[in-house]
Amino acid sequence: MAEDGRRDGDRIADPWGRRTPYGTGQTWPVRVDEQVGDGAGGPVAAEDQVERWVPSACVLCSNGCGLDIGVAGGRIVGVRGRAGDRVNHGRLGPKGLYGWQANSSPDRLTRPLVREHGELVETGWDQAMDRIVERSRRLLESKGGGAFGFYTSGQLFAEEYYTLAVIGKAGLGTPHMDGNTRLCTATAAQSLKESFGSDGQPASYTDVDHADTLFLVGHNVAATQTVLWSRMLDRRRGAGPPALVVADPRPTPTAREADLHLAVRGGTNLALLNAIQHELFANGWVDRDWVAAHTVGAEELERLVAGWPPERAAEVCGVDAGQIREAARILGSAERLLSTVLQGVYQSNQATAAACQVNNLNLLRGMIGRPGCGVLQMNGQPTAENTRECGADGDLPGFRNWHNPAHVDELAGLWNVDRMTIPHWAPPTHAMQIWRYAEQGSIKLLWISATNPAVTLPELARVRAILEAEEPFVVVQDAFLTETARLADVVLPAALWGEKTGTFTNADRTVHLSERAVDPPGEARADLDIFLDYARRMGFTDRDGRPLIGWDDPEGAFEAWKACSKGRPCDYSGLSYDRLRDAGGIQWPCTDDAPDGTERLYTDATFPTDPRECEDYGHDLATGAEQTPEEYRAKQPGGRAFLRAADHQPGPEEPGGDYPLLLTTGRTVYHFHTRTKTGRAPRLQEAAPEAWVELSADDAARLGVADGDQVRVESRRGAIRVPARITGIDPGTVFVPFHYADQAANELTLTAWDPVSKQPVFKTAAVRVAREG
């Protein structure tokens, strides 16, 4: 069916599909991908013939590709990429094409469960909710809001996050709210705050169409956002292809495509980026006039990177000094530079400091806010952007600054509550600290929604112990009985994507409406309905005794969120469900002045750094110490961006002695997170059924390991048994994907986090590898 642009082959064998080349500044051609039926290769069964298509977008990575859900007989039977969608122009990746099959998995949760005499047993909603509400009331009275912790997701909808945020911040008044976004995009958000004053993705995916140079730092886009990679590949195959420079310790498909692959040693991104900036200054590749007009901090940065000539960085990061110079030359001679960043920076050593250096590169070149010029601090999850902007991650909603009394008063007015109710006296409690408080017993109710920390957090033995303990009381809201749900006191069955309505926003600020296509199974309920039910039963009220939550459906929640976002950088006020139904994906900010949304931010080189506007007063990148409002004001940013400087520091656990190898963890193209969904999609599960460890030929030879041998990978914290794959990975480094609960990479990782973004360090742990007899 390739002739009509559909089904051009097997997306498992070829995750990126047929090339549709295009030239600089042209529109990316349409290629519609569709998958209906069981995907086993035979004809579509009669009962799987699509009766109607329901508009939505994909929730299996941060790309957020527009798609239609095919429905037959009240079941989801397929998906089809939306040709007119700005994100994907019809394409879907392997996870998008097959992941929906998990919805009809026979092991969906259909009734609430409560723990009785140590066992989880089925019960009704009233009984389950009563149990939570009774415990909540008792705790709120005796301990206050600080006894509650909420750990949510990057996979719910904006309406759900905002409702949760209001419950937590204005109902209970707890500062302990975070999402698994802490593991995924906390550094993206933080680096944007540190450099530009506020969260908010500067660039747009359309910048791929215009760029003449792409710099991908720790961003294996070929695996993490296959459709975005297709766009880059199509540019690379068309007229005027962009240069591609990739920094990654592994020879990923992305790195193999690059004109220049910088195989940076894990944990040393900052040294590499400082040396590249050294070269930009030394060779006059800095746009001095633009920098003087639009940034603060150039002098300090120039002084610091002067200490990082390529030869010094080469010793630290294992990249040849000549390659560093060549990278700087390519970036320094670019006319339209698009830089992208993902987990190779965010989950590694000195995450925020390194991510800020990528922002610096574009600022030093004066290349931001114009077609082809910008930074994409990527997200990992499909709705992580909403977790951040709605305040379900602990930040105040609407990118408001907890340190700014005027911002807190705005929320107090909006919600009609006493400002003292809203936690704003200290930074929000980050995920790892929430778990620590739970471990120590001061958080006594931990509510986990749509995430599986018993597999995803570092140092799993510790996490399991916390969940298994008598306290905290653990509520888990999920579609499946995950490894986490099995340890809960109450399990609430949740609807999945396709079974509920709501909006979500991808990594380039594109908002999609995802409509309910089918009913959830059994008694499962939309996450929004669960939160609303809790709020009702708790009887949260505002200062005038009216219900705190004044909405009872998704559209009502969306309207409330719009009001909250109005006037802030993430302004949704010009959007509506009708508008999204009509137009498809629209990029925020979307206002009366910009009714069609906003393609790229900072087009006038004015940044939200004014002290009255900024989301954050900034931190010391080395320690995470906060700058005071006074210190911030003294810098007089006045709409200029910050060039942030930081020196390289060794990681929290350097390889050596009994643990001589550096472990980095990551992803396969076929799975998402802990495979809760992708592991239940047969084609995806078959494509990557078990974990493995990648070893260099040098290390394999030294250890007497052959390709396919079972090996034991062991750290100071735990061990796993996996087959070996011998690859071109940097000698001294090994790689394990993190998706597999039975062979969990996080048995090996350590509890440590970036001092600024508080994102855990998953990419630098010391391990040893031995062949199993």
Next chain:
Amino acid sequence: MHLASYLGLLHLAELKLARAYLAVAEAHGDEPDVETLCRRFADQCTAHADALAPFADRYGEDQPEEPERLHSELFGGTRGGGLGLLRDLHDLYLMATECEVTGTLVAQAAQGARDADLLATVERAQKEAAGQLSWLRTRMKQAAPQALVVAD
């Protein structure tokens, strides 16, 4: 001239603080941020103390006695739990303040003595001391509400 005795005070204060940071790092290994940064700060303080050595020779440092006894004032046994962490950080903050103010006075004396080397050495240390104080303050502010209001 009494600069020597203030150099001695500063030297001792840095060493005391270094040891206290190490003790807190060891006692609070379950708080990875505290452990990592306290170890780094301990190294900074030791380096500050070492950097004073040439000036001790120049001015004849007057070394006060009994550093071990002073050290024990901070850490009379490890303090566990959220409140214990807060109390330990609070003590570190007071000791770091003592160090910082002593450094400020030595820097003033260096200016009076027109000793540019000493001034530069102390100013470098003062910058790091300010970073330590700023982090301690941030971390205590984060910990205080939970430790003082919520925890059992």
